[in-house]
Amino acid sequence: MQEKIDAFMEEVKARNAHEPEFLQAVQEVAETVLPYIAQHEIYNGKNILLRMVEPERAIMFRVSWVDDNGEIHVNRGYRIQMNSAIGPYKGGLRFHPSVNISILKFLAFEQVFKNSLTTLPMGGGKGGSDFDPKGKSDAEIMRFCHNFMSELFRHIGSNTDVPAGDIGVGAREIGFLFGMYRKIRNEFTGVLTGKGLSWGGSLIRPEATGYGTVYFAQSMLETKGDSFEGKIVAVSGAGNVAQYATEKAIHLGAKVVTLSDSSGYIYDKDGIDADKLKFVMHLKNEKRGRISEYADKYPSAVFHEGKTPWHEKCDIALPCATQNELHGDDAKALIDNGCICVSEGANMPCTPEAITAFHEAEIFFAPGKASNAGGVATSGLEMTQNSLRYYWTRDEVDNKLQQIMKDIHEKCVEYGKEENGYVNYVKGANIAGFVKVADAMLAQGVV
Ligand SMILES: NC(=O)C1=CN([C@@H]2O[C@H](COP(=O)(O)OP(=O)(O)OC[C@H]3O[C@@H](n4cnc5c(N)ncnc54)[C@H](OP(=O)(O)O)[C@@H]3O)[C@@H](O)[C@H]2O)C=CC1
Numbered sequence: 001m002q003e004k005i006d007a008f009m010e011e012v013k014a015r016n017a018h019e020p021e022f023l024q025a026v027q028e029v030a031e032t033v034l035p036y037i038a039q040h041e042i043y044n045g046k047n048i049l050l051r052m053v054e055p056e057r058a059i060m061f062r063v064s065w066v067d068d069n070g071e072i073h074v075n076r077g078y079r080i081q082m083n084s085a086i087g088p089y090k091g092g093l094r095f096h097p098s099v100n101i102s103i104l105k106f107l108a109f110e111q112v113f114k115n116s117l118t119t120l121p122m123g124g125g126k127g128g129s130d131f132d133p134k135g136k137s138d139a140e141i142m143r144f145c146h147n148f149m150s151e152l153f154r155h156i157g158s159n160t161d162v163p164a165g166d167i168g169v170g171a172r173e174i175g176f177l178f179g180m181y182r183k184i185r186n187e188f189t190g191v192l193t194g195k196g197l198s199w200g201g202s203l204i205r206p207e208a209t210g211y212g213t214v215y216f217a218q219s220m221l222e223t224k225g226d227s228f229e230g231k232i233v234a235v236s237g238a239g240n241v242a243q244y245a246t247e248k249a250i251h252l253g254a255k256v257v258t259l260s261d262s263s264g265y266i267y268d269k270d271g272i273d274a275d276k277l278k279f280v281m282h283l284k285n286e287k288r289g290r291i292s293e294y295a296d297k298y299p300s301a302v303f304h305e306g307k308t309p310w311h312e313k314c315d316i317a318l319p320c321a322t323q324n325e326l327h328g329d330d331a332k333a334l335i336d337n338g339c340i341c342v343s344e345g346a347n348m349p350c351t352p353e354a355i356t357a358f359h360e361a362e363i364f365f366a367p368g369k370a371s372n373a374g375g376v377a378t379s380g381l382e383m384t385q386n387s388l389r390y391y392w393t394r395d396e397v398d399n400k401l402q403q404i405m406k407d408i409h410e411k412c413v414e415y416g417k418e419e420n421g422y423v424n425y426v427k428g429a430n431i432a433g434f435v436k437v438a439d440a441m442l443a444q445g446v447v
């Protein structure tokens with residue numbers, strides 16, 4: 001089997017040289033899905049995975065915009081439309097200087113499996129720009145978003161491709177993007193998710209990715225009769241996902257001791273309570289400041305510059321910042337310090353070496369395509385409400401989210417349980433996500 005996997009990866013590498021993140025994501029899927037294909041006659045000999053690693057469409061465009069001093073800037077915009085076999089392309093937009101084809105293709109590829117796992121009819125896509133929102137005024141952000149949408153609008157639509165937020169794209173950016181789409185198209189549709197509540201948004205969408213990551217961890221812990229109650233939790237990031245993962249972990253009785261951003265992390269020995277979290281939300285979502293300011297305000301906290309939180313003692317780790325932020329040595333430190341559960345809030349935050357270490361230690365490990373699927377699932381619920389021209393209550397959406405996360409957990413157990421009873425959630429998520437998309441592709445023929 002290993003020879004087949006190596007040959008497959010050689011072919012993918014030849015076509016996608018210089019795309020390390022994309023190759024990393026494909027390798028993980030190939031290792032778990034190709035053996036499954038070999039054992040199942042209906043998928044054999046159809047080159048399904050080879051078809052799935054090729055985007056149906058990749059769009060790249062110029063975004064020119066003018067800053068507050070009248071200077072003209074040029075950025076690159078992208079949309080990767082990866083797979084639409086089970087529904088319109090769906091996935092976020094990322095604005096960050098590191099954005100390139102490799103990063104967006106890995107995100108779009110993972111999105112295909114994630115969206116399939118949600119049980120909702122959504123294909124996979126991802127997009128964004130190398131634009132850096134840090135330090136920009138609201139007016140500059142607006143001009144950039146408007147110019148970005150002045151090209152993207154011709155490639156998306158509520159039945160074609162429905163973007164949402166990701167790193168650097170939150171409620172403010174979605175508002176500006178939606179405004180320009182509505183004006184150019186002269187139509188009010190659910191073409192983006194993560195919208196404001198008064199113009200088509202869904203309750204719980206802002207909370208959904210972070211809450212879902214914790215719900216998934218809760219399901220894993222429940223298999224051993226355990227829970228969040230009294231646990232020490234390390235969270236990375238301080239953005240949308242990290243904030244609401246922290247909020248839900250606190251609700252469930254845990255003590256969250258860390259948060260981070262790209263400049264370092266804070267450790268609060270007394271834990272981050274609801275009031276301190278409110279401070280973080282204001283700091284990050286409105287003031288757009290740095291996490292180090294938390295340690296200036298709260299004497300119980302220390303700021304560690306340029307470091308990640310994984311060498312602190314914790315029971316549960318929730319990486320919620322970005323890809324490849326938790327390495328093999330971090331995983332070993334977590335395991336040595338007694339960590340029993342890692343649930344990815346970010347996309348691919350753990351390196352392959354870290355994942356191998358978690359599997360060897362047989363601790364709970366949930367890959368982002370399963371554990372952070374609550375965000376896109378609730379986007380799917382926002383699309384449903386838009387189609388119905390109706391709004392569900394907070395409890396209605398939260399109950400649906402909780403049920404979806406439980407169902408994803410069950411699917412991962414179904415396909416990921418090893419002979420000794422240990423659940424390999426990576427294998428489970430990859431195979432369960434693959435089966436639904438592959439069946440649709442087979443039914444639709446070679447297109
Ligand atoms: N928003 C959503 O609904 C979903 C998000 N995700 C994933 O969750 C992760 C976080 O997204 P989200 O919270 O929305 O984004 P935000 O922009 O709200 O927050 C991102 C956080 O991660 C930090 N970060 C970003 N890049 C780096 C880096 N290179 N090194 C260290 N820290 C970094 C940021 O710090 P700084 O401000 O210093 O850059 C910030 O604290 C991403 O991997 C995203 O793909 C997954 C599913 C859905």
Ligand SMILES: O=C(O)CCC(=O)C(=O)O
Nearest residue numbers: 090091092164375376379
């Ligand atoms: O809500 C969405 O459509 C996108 C969420 C997303 O980008 C992700 O799941 O990584």
